[in-house]
Amino acid sequence: MRKIIFTLVVFCFTFLACSEDNDVNIETVNVTLKFTQNWDGTAISSSDFNQFKFTNENGDLISIERLRYVVSNTTIGAVANNYQLIDVVENTGAEIVLEGITKGSKSLNFTFGFNDADNLDGIYPDLNSASFNVPEMLGGGYHYMQFDGKYKDTNNADANFNYHAIRAADITDPDNLILQDTSIDIDLGNVEISDNTTIEIQMNVAEWFKNPNTWNLNELNTVLMPNFDAQILMNANGQSVFSLGEITNN
Amino acid sequence: MRKLGLYILFFTFLMSCSSKEEDIYVPVSYNLQIPELFADKLIAPVIPADNPLTEEGVALGKKLFFDRILSGNQTQSCAHCHKLQEAFSDSFQFSEGAEGDLGSRNSMPLFNLAWNFDERFAWDGKEFGLENQVIEPIVNPVEMHGDLKEITKRLNNHDRYPDLFQLAFGTSEISSDLVAKAVAQFMRTIISANSKFDNYLLGEATLTVEEQNGFNIFMSEEKGDCFHCHGSNNNPLWTDNQFHNNGLDETFTDLGLGAITGDSADNGKFKSPSLRNLTYTAPYMHDGRFSTLEEVINHYSEGLKFSETIDPLMKKVNQGGVGLSDAEKADLKAFLLTLTDQEFINNPAFKN
Numbered sequence: 001m002r003k004i005i006f007t008l009v010v011f012c013f014t015f016l017a018c019s020e021d022n023d024v025n026i027e028t029v030n031v032t033l034k035f036t037q038n039w040d041g042t043a044i045s046s047s048d049f050n051q052f053k054f055t056n057e058n059g060d061l062i063s064i065e066r067l068r069y070v071v072s073n074t075t076i077g078a079v080a081n082n083y084q085l086i087d088v089v090e091n092t093g094a095e096i097v098l099e100g101i102t103k104g105s106k107s108l109n110f111t112f113g114f115n116d117a118d119n120l121d122g123i124y125p126d127l128n129s130a131s132f133n134v135p136e137m138l139g140g141g142y143h144y145m146q147f148d149g150k151y152k153d154t155n156n157a158d159a160n161f162n163y164h165a166i167r168a169a170d171i172t173d174p175d176n177l178i179l180q181d182t183s184i185d186i187d188l189g190n191v192e193i194s195d196n197t198t199i200e201i202q203m204n205v206a207e208w209f210k211n212p213n214t215w216n217l218n219e220l221n222t223v224l225m226p227n228f229d230a231q232i233l234m235n236a237n238g239q240s241v242f243s244l245g246e247i248t249n250n
Numbered sequence: 251m252r253k254l255g256l257y258i259l260f261f262t263f264l265m266s267c268s269s270k271e272e273d274i275y276v277p278v279s280y281n282l283q284i285p286e287l288f289a290d291k292l293i294a295p296v297i298p299a300d301n302p303l304t305e306e307g308v309a310l311g312k313k314l315f316f317d318r319i320l321s322g323n324q325t326q327s328c329a330h331c332h333k334l335q336e337a338f339s340d341s342f343q344f345s346e347g348a349e350g351d352l353g354s355r356n357s358m359p360l361f362n363l364a365w366n367f368d369e370r371f372a373w374d375g376k377e378f379g380l381e382n383q384v385i386e387p388i389v390n391p392v393e394m395h396g397d398l399k400e401i402t403k404r405l406n407n408h409d410r411y412p413d414l415f416q417l418a419f420g421t422s423e424i425s426s427d428l429v430a431k432a433v434a435q436f437m438r439t440i441i442s443a444n445s446k447f448d449n450y451l452l453g454e455a456t457l458t459v460e461e462q463n464g465f466n467i468f469m470s471e472e473k474g475d476c477f478h479c480h481g482s483n484n485n486p487l488w489t490d491n492q493f494h495n496n497g498l499d500e501t502f503t504d505l506g507l508g509a510i511t512g513d514s515a516d517n518g519k520f521k522s523p524s525l526r527n528l529t530y531t532a533p534y535m536h537d538g539r540f541s542t543l544e545e546v547i548n549h550y551s552e553g554l555k556f557s558e559t560i561d562p563l564m565k566k567v568n569q570g571g572v573g574l575s576d577a578e579k580a581d582l583k584a585f586l587l588t589l590t591d592q593e594f595i596n597n598p599a600f601k602n
Contacts (some may be wrong), residue, residue, distance in 0.1 A: 070593065093570070122291060122484035125290075125292050129291075129292050129293045129365075135469035135471075136483075146478075158558070160561075162565075
């Protein structure tokens with residue numbers, strides 16, 4: 001009997017001790033990710049659109065008229081946001097707030113576009129409503145990016161471009177599409193989270209035309225969605241597009 | 251005895267509370283039937299918190315929609331230019347107003363308006379929100395040419411409307427805001443979602459070879475490339491509800507969205523209309539310049555005209571367009587006609 005009482009007392013103490021541990025308040029904060037755009041370091045605002053004011057690496061003068069893209073699996077430490085459509089011209093979706101993040105050094109990652117596992121046809125009502133879909137004949141799912149505008153062609157005449165990034169699709173045999181995930185995993189390294197923090201993530205739009213492939217809009221301008229090779233080039237150029245910007249605490 | 255008095259007092263107090271609750275009138279909530287495809291594929295319809303759909307509000311809105319009392323000289327109702335049998339548009343290039351004046355735009359068809367997520371209405375996006383859009387043609391001097399003060403006075407003196415507004419909004423004091431709310435409620439119930447292609451997507455119909463080919467052309471970036479602006483099997487509205495310059499003119503006599511925003515980059519941009527019910531909505535484009543679907547398809551195939559604000563999605567402008575063959579054009583038309591919703595234009599809920 002004494003043994004049983006002793007065991008019960010020890011158990012109770014252990015239990016209470018555990019309970020006290022649970023009561024320790026782990027402070028969490030909110031982190032805001034703010035996506036911005038620049039052209040080789042010069043900030044782009046809505047007043048810069050629809051004008052021929054950017055020159056790409058190939059020397060083509062361009063005007064940006066539409067720029068919207070998806071980021072998915074945006075993760076700080078263990079906290080993730082599913083996906084978000086950022087419409088630069090309409091100035092919507094540029095901020096993602098991740099809640100309940102513990103302070104300290106945290107990794108910051110996201111995917112440009114959707115990886116194959118998430119890029120399922122027609123499953124996101126908000127993106128369907130925004131007509132961001134990819135036709136089934138090209139593998140379905142969603143655009144990663146719609147970047148449209150005009151450029152001055154070799155005759156200095158205005159010509160259209162549609163730099164649309166999607167999952168690469170080889171449609172040579174329509175009954176047997178060959179698909180390749182060309183989404184881009186972006187690892188921005190570790191960020192110190194102390195208070196409610198705002199982290200700027202910069203897109204250097206010029207990089208889409210630059211590194212490692214100098215993009216010639218006279219050769220690659222429209223109808224790039226069914227162009228498997230063009231999608232591979234976009235994927236390569238996209239690797240260096242995003243970088244960490246300013247980090248502020250409040 | 252004192253106890254009995256307390257009981258009586260308490261009972262009286264309870265009864266007075268009860269009768270107060272009975273005095274609060276609540277209209278019956280309207281059960282908007284959201285089509286299966288819309289529910290599966292799209293975000294929720296836009297219904298403002300300050301104007302929920304009610305049975306009484308929708309019924310009142312419908313009555314007002316068909317009533318000529320809303321025009322200045324009481325000769326026209328909303329339905330004058332928005333006829334059910336023409337998918338709530340009309341068959342004229344430009345509609346005639348109450349005073350006999352001709353407008354400069356084609357009457358827009360009215361359906362699925364609750365799914366206009368950006369809430370910019372009319373060809374030029376002039377009005378934000380359906381309630382504002384309702385008022386615009388009523389007071390427009392070229393259209394119904396009404397005076398809101400006079401119209402609300404008429405309605406307030408009417409033998410039935412004060413009671414109907416009481417039922418719908420809990421007040422018999424009729425204001426233009428409540429008129430707009432009622433008509434907007436009715437307009438949000440106007441839904442078209444039962445075309446052959448809807449049934450095909452639901453597994454209840456099959457397409458002909460021509461219709462399937464036409465859909466493929468519609469969805470192909472190198473052929474029609476219609477889907478970027480006009481939706482897809484995953485966006486059954488068949489419009490992106492956005493504004494585009496689709497290459498109609500080199501210079502503009504009508505600035506469209508540009509006249510509203512004051513931004514020259516918006517000049518020549520007009521709203522993408524839904525491609526549903528094209529069978530009933532001729533003539534086409536904001537100015538009704540095309541009488542037939544063949545003309546529309548020819549425009550995108552070889553009729554594009556360059557201007558500074560032409561949408562970059564308009565490809566091969568230098569060649570006039572995407573250059574479809576005659577067979578491709580016929581197939582594309584065959585597909586477009588599968589978006590015809592015959593049940594819609596015969597729906598008794600929308601009839602006067």
